[in-house]
Amino acid sequence: MPTSKPSPFFIWGLILLGFAIRVPFTTLTPVLNQIAQALHVSVDSLGILTTVPLLMFALFSSLAPKLAQYSGIERLFTMALLAMVIGSFIRIFNVPTLYLGTIIIGAAIAMLNVLLPALILVNQPHQIGRYTTLYTTAMTVAMAIFSALAVPIVMASSWKTLILVLTALLVVTLVVWLPNNKNNHKLQLPQEISNASREKLWKNKLAWFLLVFGGLQSFLFYTGVTWLPTMAQDAGISAGLTGILAGVYTLIGMPFSLFLPIALTRLELKQRRYLMGGISGLGIVSLILLLIPLNNFIYWLIINALLGLTVGALFPYLMTSLSLKTTSAHQAAQLSGMVQTGGYFLAAVGPIGFGYAHVLFQSWFPAKVILLILAAVMTFCLLYVERFEKI
Numbered sequence: 001m002p003t004s005k006p007s008p009f010f011i012w013g014l015i016l017l018g019f020a021i022r023v024p025f026t027t028l029t030p031v032l033n034q035i036a037q038a039l040h041v042s043v044d045s046l047g048i049l050t051t052v053p054l055l056m057f058a059l060f061s062s063l064a065p066k067l068a069q070y071s072g073i074e075r076l077f078t079m080a081l082l083a084m085v086i087g088s089f090i091r092i093f094n095v096p097t098l099y100l101g102t103i104i105i106g107a108a109i110a111m112l113n114v115l116l117p118a119l120i121l122v123n124q125p126h127q128i129g130r131y132t133t134l135y136t137t138a139m140t141v142a143m144a145i146f147s148a149l150a151v152p153i154v155m156a157s158s159w160k161t162l163i164l165v166l167t168a169l170l171v172v173t174l175v176v177w178l179p180n181n182k183n184n185h186k187l188q189l190p191q192e193i194s195n196a197s198r199e200k201l202w203k204n205k206l207a208w209f210l211l212v213f214g215g216l217q218s219f220l221f222y223t224g225v226t227w228l229p230t231m232a233q234d235a236g237i238s239a240g241l242t243g244i245l246a247g248v249y250t251l252i253g254m255p256f257s258l259f260l261p262i263a264l265t266r267l268e269l270k271q272r273r274y275l276m277g278g279i280s281g282l283g284i285v286s287l288i289l290l291l292i293p294l295n296n297f298i299y300w301l302i303i304n305a306l307l308g309l310t311v312g313a314l315f316p317y318l319m320t321s322l323s324l325k326t327t328s329a330h331q332a333a334q335l336s337g338m339v340q341t342g343g344y345f346l347a348a349v350g351p352i353g354f355g356y357a358h359v360l361f362q363s364w365f366p367a368k369v370i371l372l373i374l375a376a377v378m379t380f381c382l383l384y385v386e387r388f389e390k391i
Contacts, residue, residue: 009179010123014131016173018138020081021112024088024105024166025053027146028159029225035159039095049102051348054222056106057113058344064114065333072184073119074177080108081174088167092160113340117322118333122185128323129262136316137257144251201334206391209381210325214318214339215346216378220283221311223371224249226351228304231364236295249304253312260313261320273386276317280379283310287372291365314382325391335391 028035032046039046068076087104090097120131146166153162201207228249229242237245256279264272286306289299322339326332357367385391 009176010183011131011134013173013177013180014119014135015138016169016176017077017112017116018135019142020084020170020173021109021116021135022139023142023146024084024109024170025050025102026143027150027162027166029147031150031154031159031162034154035098038159039098041095046098049098050222050226051352052099052102053106053109054218054344054348056103057110058341058348060107060110061114061340061344062337064111065118065330065337067111068115068118068333069186072186073115073122074180074184076111076115077119078174078177078181080111081170081177083108085167085170085174088163088170092163110340114336115333117319117326117336118330119185121323121326121328121332123183129265129320132261132316132320132323133258136261136319137254140251140254140257140312144247144254147250201331201338204391206325206385206388207335207338209385210318210321210335210391211339211342212346213378213381213385215343216374216381217311217314217318218343218347219350220307220371220375220378221315222347223350223354224307224311227354227358228307231290231293232300234364235293235300237297237300241297242300245300245304248301249308252305252308253310253315256309256313257316260316264317264320265324269386269389273383276314276386277379277383279310279313280375280382282306283314284372284375284379286310287368287375290368291372293364321385325385325389327390 029050032049036042036046064076071079084105087101087108089101090104091101116135117132120128124131150162153165225246229246232242232245263275267275283306286303289303289306294300318339322336323332326335354367354371357370358364361367
């Protein structure tokens with residue numbers, strides 16, 4: 001598939017896509033209590049709002065490459081953004097539309113997640129690191145900004161106002177993205193070759209190792225976001241200080257979003273293996289420390305910093321690898337679809353399974369041990385994948 005000069009709006013569109021790819025559902029987490037009170041339902045019933053998008057990622061990721069063959073990548077992004085605008089807006093009406101809107105948003109984001117590596121490959125094949133940096137950094141910045149603004153907006157007005165602000169962000173993203181439709185790239189491949197390629201990929205051992213790595217990385221991230229504050233409070237840390245810890249966990253990986261994708265494109269294979277293996281090892285160290293629940297803020301700060309640094313670096317590594325380890329946009333899209341389909345199934349069960357293990361054993365310790373083992377498996381998969389230039 002030939003490349004062509006991107007639209008002048010490509011960079012701004014990519015940055016806003018980074019904003020739109022997580023903010024519409026992660027922003028609601030800090031204000032679930034207020035939403036539950038306004039809708040007269042229990043907050044427990046709304047907890048699944050953070051899991052539903054992950055399930056949608058898993059269910060719809062495999063469809064993205066096939067849809068891009070018919071519509072083209074840029075036009076599929078436009079349709080996904082339009083669906084997100086509609087899904088976001090209808091959430092303000094009642095509980096059923098809140099869930100329906102979240103489902104629509106999750107399905108649409110699945111398309112963006114899978115095809116972003118292919119989008120960069122066809123528009124900027126020689127600057128994969130730079131353009132991956134743009135949207136992964138935008139994702140991190142957006143999550144931090146809107147997580148901080150969520151509570152003040154709801155306190156000053158209502159949760160519906162917050163939803164409308166998020167919807168307005170999606171409208172702006174859609175408008176800025178529209179000019180890119182003129183430079184639409186179709187994943188043109190005969191159907192019989194496409195099916196054979198997909199079947200071959202699912203039989204590829206390296207692709208499976210990358211799938212397990214990606215799933216466990218997301219598993220680790222979302223489990224940490226959900227349960228680290230609770231575990232810290234159970235150890236004796238105050239609620240106010242756990243809020244600081246959550247901020248550190250989310251933001252400390254931001255520098256890696258800025259430089260890591262570019263660095264990965266310039267490093268040799270052995271250098272990438274040592275760098276990423278070392279970073280993943282820091283996560284293992286943090287989980288070993290987590291086994292000892294000391295009532296000490298600095299101790300928990302170190303745990304959150306090390307684990308946040310690890311998951312913050314492994315995500316841009318994964319997204320960069322989806323482009324670096326493939327030879328065409330079609331292959332990148334198929335690999336991305338496979339990795340994210342299986343990976344998000346793993347990620348979706350992480351927070352739920354971790355919480356269930358705590359209830360089952362009446363202790364955090366067994367769940368922490370399981371998390372440590374999974375982190376070791378994740379690191380092994382990373383090191384194995386980095387023995388090979390291409391998948």
